[in-house]
Amino acid sequence: MGNCLCMKKSSSYQQGVELGDSPDAFGVHKKEKGNLFCSYPSFLRFFLGDKSGNGTPNQGLSEGSGAQTSNPSLASSCAQEDKGAKGRRSPSLPVTITDVEDFRHMHGYGNVQIFRYHELRLATKNFRPDFVLGEGGFGLVYKGVIDNKIKHGFPHTQVAVKELNPEGLQGDKEWLAEINYLGNLSHPNLVKLIGYCCEDEHRLLVYEHMARGSLENLLFRRGYKNLTWLTRLKIALDAAKGLAFLHGAERPIIYRDFKTSNILLDANYNGKLSDFGLAKEGPMGEQTHVSTRVMGTYGYAAPEYILTGHLTAMSDVYGYGVVLMELLLGRKALDNTRKGREHNLVDWARPLLIRNNKIFKIIDPRMDDQYTEDNMLKVARLSYDCLSQSPKVRPLMSEVVGILTDLLKNEQRLVPPLSASVSPEVRRERRVRPTEVRSAGGSPLDGRIGVGGGSPLNGLPRVH
Known part of the structure; x- marks a missing residue:
């Protein structure tokens, strides 16, 4: 295949940079034919780190190489600090389980329920094929109902109910990571992990529907x-709150x-990560970053992140900017x-986000x-700022929430x-013509959105 990086398509749990996959509901993916995708040659050595975990880009990738790990006992919190990063690690979670064998002997974990395998079989009608919501690298996802009878x-x-496929692309590490985080974190804009099953070879996770x-x-x-504009704006705010x-x-x-397939919506269009x-x-x-495989x-x-690890x-703010652009x-x-350039949305559209004569055409x-x-x-400008090439001038997610x-x-x-009966002419009359975009303090910012007394989003000079 020449000078291209080839990776298998997978679910959003894939440990590696996914290239153009199509997930189904609940962030899972249907199997597709032709599951190899070639990326640009210039990124060949940057997508995956080496197996030593030292953050050095892997220069020995072969065709079809994935980034999944084969070691089920790796710690779920395994960020590697490089030699120049200072400071000591201080876990933000009360407990971090690093091995399934340790996990089996716990009587409870976080705020989640422990389910027996037979209970989840009952909930999914013995994992009926027509209950499948989707399939991906993690395994199958089923809809189900749990009640007092079960x-x-x-x-x-x-x-x-997500059932880990022991022969799939994902393993115990990703399964444990889900529990380590969602089992201890609670927020209206994070999907609720209800429980898990760790019985014999079975690994299952139970989420709110x-x-x-x-x-x-x-x-x-x-x-x-x-999706209406107001609904999109509400979803963007919900996702920003989750990241913040x-x-x-x-x-x-x-x-x-962070991507559209990992933002799930309830019946009222409330967005959750x-x-x-x-x-x-x-x-x-004093650490400035953590170094990790990409x-x-x-x-x-x-x-x-792609270039340096x-x-x-x-890094999350950039991904948020991409999703905000997709919503727009x-x-x-x-x-x-x-x-051409329209293949990559950021490359094509970002320059147009701050051109008033172009933005409304796209x-x-x-x-x-x-x-x-x-x-x-203002929303277009916010997306533009989140996508800045310089991470230092991207806004904080807390600032995005405020805006x-x-x-x-x-x-x-x-x-x-x-209503659907309102004519396009009346709709256009309701629109407000663009004026000079001003900061919260009222001073012109040449189209920039400001926080406080007219300063840029994070108080730093703009470098694009």
């Missing part, structure tokens, strides 16, 4: 109800695989059906003028609900 004292609850599936499905798959919560933990947690198999504890104290999803991974919270434009981060037409132009320009909270309130006030 587990004493348990209320009637719809669930999603997210009725509307993934944001990716709602944005890009035919047959799904179109992780970054603000006692020991910051870097999500590392799922799939913590690639999450890492971030730098502490893992995540190509198209969402920050460029400096240096991971910070700003209704296009995928990577789309092989588009030609906004998702399905939103049908449901937005005020001033606020749309989007104000914009959503303003948009809800200015844009009343629009």
